[in-house]
Amino acid sequence: MRISMLSAALVAALVGYGSTIALVLSAAAALGASPAQTASWVFAICIAKAVGSAYLSYANRIPVVLAWSTPGAALIAATSGISMAEAVGAFVLAGVLIALTGALRPLGRLVALIPDGVAAGMLAGVLLPFCLKGSLAAQSLPGLVFPMIAVFLLVRLKNPALAVLAALATGLILAFVTGAAHLPQLSLPLPTLTFIPPAFRLDVLLGLGLPLYLVTMASQNLPGFATLRAAGYEPPVGPALITTGGISAIAGLFGAHTISMAAITAAICLGDDTHPDRTQRWKVGLVYAGFWVMLGLLGPLILPILAALPPALMTALVALALLGPLMGALTGAFTPPHTRFAATVTLAGTASGVAAFGIGAAFWGLLAGLAVYALERFKPTA
Numbered sequence: 001m002r003i004s005m006l007s008a009a010l011v012a013a014l015v016g017y018g019s020t021i022a023l024v025l026s027a028a029a030a031l032g033a034s035p036a037q038t039a040s041w042v043f044a045i046c047i048a049k050a051v052g053s054a055y056l057s058y059a060n061r062i063p064v065v066l067a068w069s070t071p072g073a074a075l076i077a078a079t080s081g082i083s084m085a086e087a088v089g090a091f092v093l094a095g096v097l098i099a100l101t102g103a104l105r106p107l108g109r110l111v112a113l114i115p116d117g118v119a120a121g122m123l124a125g126v127l128l129p130f131c132l133k134g135s136l137a138a139q140s141l142p143g144l145v146f147p148m149i150a151v152f153l154l155v156r157l158k159n160p161a162l163a164v165l166a167a168l169a170t171g172l173i174l175a176f177v178t179g180a181a182h183l184p185q186l187s188l189p190l191p192t193l194t195f196i197p198p199a200f201r202l203d204v205l206l207g208l209g210l211p212l213y214l215v216t217m218a219s220q221n222l223p224g225f226a227t228l229r230a231a232g233y234e235p236p237v238g239p240a241l242i243t244t245g246g247i248s249a250i251a252g253l254f255g256a257h258t259i260s261m262a263a264i265t266a267a268i269c270l271g272d273d274t275h276p277d278r279t280q281r282w283k284v285g286l287v288y289a290g291f292w293v294m295l296g297l298l299g300p301l302i303l304p305i306l307a308a309l310p311p312a313l314m315t316a317l318v319a320l321a322l323l324g325p326l327m328g329a330l331t332g333a334f335t336p337p338h339t340r341f342a343a344t345v346t347l348a349g350t351a352s353g354v355a356a357f358g359i360g361a362a363f364w365g366l367l368a369g370l371a372v373y374a375l376e377r378f379k380p381t382a
Contacts, residue, residue, distance in 0.1 A: 002275055004273055004274055004275065005274055005275055005281075005283065005284050005287055006287055008268055008269050008271075008273065008274040008284060009269060009284050009287035009288040009290075009291055010291055011161075011162075011268055012065060012262075012265040012266070012268040012269050012288055013265075013288060013291035013292055013295060014165060014291075015161050015162060015164075015165055015264070015265055015268070016067055016068075016262065016265045017046075017292075017295050018164065018165040018168050019164035019165055019168070019321050020068070020070050020073065020164075020318075020321050021042070021302075021306065022168075022306065022314045022317045022318050022321065023070065023073045023074060023077060023130075023318045023321060023322070024041070024042065024045075024068065024073050024257075025038065025303070025306060025307070025314070026073075026077040026314070026315075026318055027073045027074075027076035027077040027257065028041055028255075029077075030076060030077045030078070030079055030080065030082075031076065031079070031082060031083065031084045031087045032083065032084060033084050033255065034084075036192075036194050037084055037194055037196060037255050038255075038303070039191060039192070039194075039299055039300065039303060040191075040192065040193050040194035040196075040254050040255045040256075041254070041255035041256050041257075042191075042256075042296070042299045042303060043191040043192070043193060043254075043296045043297075043299050044193055044251040044254035044255060044256035045068050045251060045256035045257070045259060046292050046293070046295050046296030046299070047251070047292070047293065047296050048066075048247045048248065048250075048251040048256060048259050049066045049067065049068065049259050049289075049292045050288075050289040050290070050292040050293045050296070051247060051289070052064075052066045052243055052244055052247050052259055053065055053066045053285045053286075053288050053289045053292070054285060054286050054289035055243060056236065056239065056240055056243055056285065057282045057283070057284075057285025057286060057289075058282070058285070058286065059236075059239070060236045060239070060282070061279070061282045062228065062233045062234075062235075062236075062281075062282050063233070063266075063269050063270055063274075063281045063282050063283075063284045063285050064228075064235075064236075064240065064261075064282075064285050065261075065262045065265055065266040065269050065270075065284075065285060065288055066244060066259050066260065066261060066262055067220065067224075067259065067260055067261070067262035067263075067265055067266075068256075068257065068258070068259055068260070069212070069215065069216040069219075069220050069257060069258045069259070069260050070220070070321075070322070070325060071123050071126055071127060071215040071216070071219045071220070071325060071329075072094075072212045072215055072216050072220075072257050072258050072260075073257060074126050074127055074130055074322060075126045075208070075211055075212055075215060075360075075362055076208065076212070076257060077130070077318075078126060078129060078130075078353065078360075078361075078362075079207075079208055079360055081355075081358070082204055082208065083199065084196055084255065085196055085197060085198060085199040086198075086199045086200075086201050086204045087204070087208065088196045088197075088198040088199070088252055088253060088255065089198035089199050089200040089201065089204065089205065089209070090204050090205055090208040090209030090212060091198075091209070091212070091248070091249075091251075091252030091255075091256065091257050091258065092198050092209075092249045092252045092253065093200075093205050093209035093210075093213070094209050094210075094212040094213040094216065094248065094252075094257075094258050095245045095246065095247070095248030095249030095250075095251075095252055095258055096245065096249050097209075097210075097213040097245070098213060098216065098217065098221075098241055098244060098245030098248060098258065098260075099241060099242045099244075099245025099246045099249065100245070101217065101241050101245070102237065102238045102239065102240065102241025102242040102245060103238070103241075103242055111214070111217060114214070114218075114366075114370070115336070115339045115342070115343075115373055116218070116332060116336065116339075117332065117333050117334070117335070117336040117338075117339030117340065117342065117343040118333075118339055118342050118343055118346050118366065118369040118370060118373055119214065119215075119218040119219075119332075119366075120218070120219075120328075120329045120330075120331075120332030120333040120343060121329075121333040121342070121343030121344065121345075121346035121347040121350070121365075121369055122211065122214070122215065122346050122347070122350050122362055122365055122366045122369065123215050123218065123219045123325070123329040123332075123333075124326060124329035124330050124333050124343075124347045124350075124351075125346060125347040125348070125349065125350025125351040125352075125361075125362070125365050126211075126215065126350055126351075126362055127322045127325055127326040127329060128326060128347070128351045129351055129353065130318055130319055130322050131319050131322050131323055131326050132319075133315050133318075133319055134315065134316050134318075134319025134320065136312075136315070137312040137313070137315040137316035137319065138316060140312045141180075141310060141312040141313060141316070143174075143178065144171060144174050144175060144178070144180060144310070144312075144313050144316075145171075145312065145313065145316040147170055147174060148167045148170050148171045148174075148313070148316060148317070148320070149167070149316070149320070151163075151166050151167050151170040152164065152166065152167040152320050155167075160324065161264055161265070161267075161268060163320075164317070164320055164321045167317060167320050168317055171309065171313050171316075171317060172305070172309070175308075175309050175310060175313060180309075180310050180313075181308045181309050181310060181313075182308060183305070183308065184304045184305065184307075184308050186301055186304065186305070187300070187301075188298070188300055188301050189300050190297070190300075191296060191297060191299050191300050193254045194254060194255065195253060195254060196253060196254065196255050198252070198253065203357060203358035203359045204358075206359050206363055207355065207358065207359035207360030207362070207363045208360055208362075210363060211360065211362035211363055211366065212257065212258060213258075214366070215362075216258045216260050217260075219325065219328075219329065220260035220261060220262075220263070221240075221241065221244075221260050221261045223261075223263040223328075224260065224261020224262055224263045224266060225237060225240075225261060226263070227261075227262075227263045227266045227267055227270070228261075228266070228270070231267075231270035231271075232278065233270075235261075240261060244258075244259050244260055244261070245258075247259060264324075269281075269284045269285075269288060333346075333347060338376075339373060341372060341376065342369045342370070342372040342373035342376065343369060345365075345368050345369050345372045346365045346366055346368060346369025346370075347365070348365070349361060349364055349365030349366075349368045349369070350362050350364075350365030350366070351365075352365075
C-alpha cells in the first residue's frame with residue numbers, strides 16, 4: 001500500500017468529519033435527540049459511508065468516495081417541532097427516493113425537470129441563516145471566534161479543504177487553554193447503534209423528507225458524479241444511487257441522515273498524487289472506508305469533547321463550514337439568467353424559515369420558485 005494513498009484517504013476522511021461534524025450535532029440537537037441517539041447517528045453514518053465507499057470502489061474498480069449530506073444536515077438543523085422518530089421516517093423516505101432514482105429512469109427524469117437555478121436557490125436558502133449566525137457568535141465570543149476566523153482565512157489561501165479543520169483545531173485549543181471549556185472525563189467504550197422506530201407524518205415527509213432528498217441529489221450527488229468525470233472516470237450513476245439510497249434508508253433507522261457522493265473530499269483522492277496508476281487508484285476507496293470505521297469507533301471519545309465547547313464556538317464553526325457550499329449555491333442560483341427571479345423567490349421563501357400547515361419552509365420555497373418559473377415560461381411573447 002502506497003503512503004500517498006494512505007495520506008490522501010486520511011486527509012479526506014478528517015476533512016469530511018472535522019469540517020461538518022458540528023453541523024451534524026446541531027441537527028441532532030434540533031430534533032431533541034438523546035445522547036445515545038446522537039452517538040448512534042454519528043456511528044451509523046460513519047459505517048454507512050465506509051460500507052458504501054468500499055463496496056462501490058471494489059465493485060466498479062474506480063475510486064468512489066462518499067460523504068454525508070452537509071446541506072441535508074443544515075436542513076435538519078433548521079427544523080423545529082419534529083421528533084427524532086418523525087425525522088427518522090423522513091430519513092428513510094429520502095433514502096428510498098434516492099435508490100428509486102437510480103432504479104427507475106422516469107423518476108430520475110422527473111427530478112431533472114427541476115431547474116438547476118431553482119434547486120440551487122433552495123439550497124442557498126437553507127444555508128444562508130446558518131452563515132448569518134456566525135456574526136452573532138463572533139460578537140458573543142470574540143476572543144475565541146476571531147482567531148478561528150483568522151486561521152480559516154489564512155489556511156484557505158493555501159488549502160481551502162483544510163481551512164475548516166484548522167479552524168476547529170484552533171477553537172479546541174483556545175477553548176480549553178482559556179478555560180472557556182473544560183475537558184470532560186474521557187473513556188473509549190465501544191459505540192452502539194440505537195434502533196429508532198420511524199414515525200411517518202405526512203407534513204414531515206413533505207417538509208423534511210422530500211427537501212432532504214432534493215438537496216442531497218442536487219448539491220451532493222450530481223457534483224460528485226461530475227468530480228469523477230473530471231478525473232477521467234465514468235461514474236456508476238445507477239448503482240451508486242441505489243447503493244447510497246439503500247444504505248441511507250437502513251442507517252436512517254439508527255438515526256443517520258443521508259449519505260451521498262462526495263465532491264471536495266473526493267477530489268483529494270482522485271489525483272495523480274494518490275497513485276500514478278489510475279487503474280489502481282480505486283483502492284483508495286477501501287483505505288478511506290477503513291478510516292471512517294476508525295472515526296466511527298472513536299465517536300465516544302470525540303463527541304464529549306465537542307459537546308464541551310461553548311455553543312457560540314460551534315455556531316461559528318458551522319458558519320465557516322457552510323460558506324463554501326453557500327458560495328456554490330448562490331453561483332448556481334444566479335448564473336442561469338432565465339431562472340434568476342424564480343431562484344430569488346425560492347431563496348427568500350426557504351431562508352424565511354416560515355412553515356405552513358406544519359410543512360417546513362424549504363418545501364414552500366421550492367414550490368413558490370417552481371410556480372414563478374412556470375408562470376414566466378408561459379408568459380405571452382410580444
